[in-house]
């Protein structure tokens with residue numbers, strides 16, 4: 239594991255950067271997205287793989303049917319704020335509002351869902367963690383960032399992700415405007431590499 243993640247794990251023991259288990263954990267941020275999310279769901283279904291979708295309240299509000307489909311197909315749903323604002327220098331009431339608004343939208347679509355929250359851009363502070371504790375949410379980051387939102391070739395994404403992924407890794411992908419035209423190429427290629435390597439996939443511990 240990279241030294242910086244080891245370091246963050248010591249300073250922020252309540253934050254999940256990876257899981258102490260034998261599986262790998264796919265996470266998809268920023269959806270639901272009308273083009274990217276259905277493609278991802280299809281590729282996962284074809285391989286009988288489940289993942290975790292960190293949804294934005296503003297998108298879940300627009301596409302409640304996709305929220306229901308994600309859940310109906312056995313995937314886990316987490317909260318990724320309402321508006322994807324950088325919360326680092328926002329006050330507690332702003333953050334509470336972002337989380338609770340999104341929680342309500344997700345509950346209206348699928349009912350009970352996971353306690354997991356992923357801060358936009360992965361930016362968080364002690365204030366963030368104190369609000370999360372108050373709202374009984376758990377902060378989830380990642381140890382493997384695919385950079386799928388900016389790397390264009392399958393090879394570049396694969397070179398970044400595959401050699402660094404370990405048992406217990408949490409991998410970050412996106413279903414948003416920046417990935418919607420390419421995800422049908424890089425995601426299945428990566429999934430098949432992991433399957434060939436004998437990895438199994440799990441959602442985050444319930």
Ligand SMILES: [Zn+2]
Nearest residue numbers: 267268358359
């Ligand atoms: Zn995001």
